[in-house]
Amino acid sequence: MNAIYLVRHCQAEGQEPDASLTAAGIEQAQQLASFLANKQIEGIISSPYERAYRTISPLADAIGLPIKMDERLTERILSGQNHPDWREMLRRTYEDMDLCYEGGESSRTATSRAVQVVNEALNSGWKNAVIVSHGNLISLLLKHLDRAVGFQEWEALSNPDVYELSFTDEASSFKRIWKP
Template sequence: MLRRTYGDMDLCYEGGESSRTATSRAVQVVTEVLNSGWKNAVIVSHGNLISLLLGHLDQAFGFEEWEALSNPDVYELSFTGPASSFKRIWMP
């Protein structure tokens, strides 16, 4: 079931939200943090939402990468002007 939500961003199961809606919510939070003026911030979430955000930044990050996430997992996101990047900085 979850795999389908990566291929169809508008697929929404009863009682849930689509991947497109969830991604938009995550991007909004990151945008708010970037506009806050803080130099560094920590954002914590669950693996599915993290993978959707990373997929928004790099379309190569999808379901298979979600499957490879550990619990917990830590990524560092960097934003320089309009450019963004991320790297995995810790895993158990």
């Protein structure tokens, strides 16, 4: 495999699984399709959340590929409760990968499921692939590749965002290729 394009979904109406893209998000999805159209994509895997698969649908339609839905790409649940200090709670989970709030998922557990999807894409035989997910899970996957990634990098993500992941026998690397 040459590259995996890790895509954060476009602007959405909310955080619920069925939250749709905003009007701006729909336009962003079209721009994203144009941006990725010449990348020789052979496989597309997406979170089943509507905002994720609607983000990549224009590309899938344009290049004639199905979108494989994968539950392991859903957003990480920080806690089963709403907390006014959720941002500080989230920040702590980048420092302690095993920290798990009641009803939530630790960073380590969430990272593990995302890494499984990446490994399967790497072993798929595809030349290039697109993986579409959500901000926290994407930032945790980037942290897996570079421990220096943390809360600040999560905060800097845009909707949409695109990172190109490269893998060789010796190392892996990533670079942000979307210019918001």
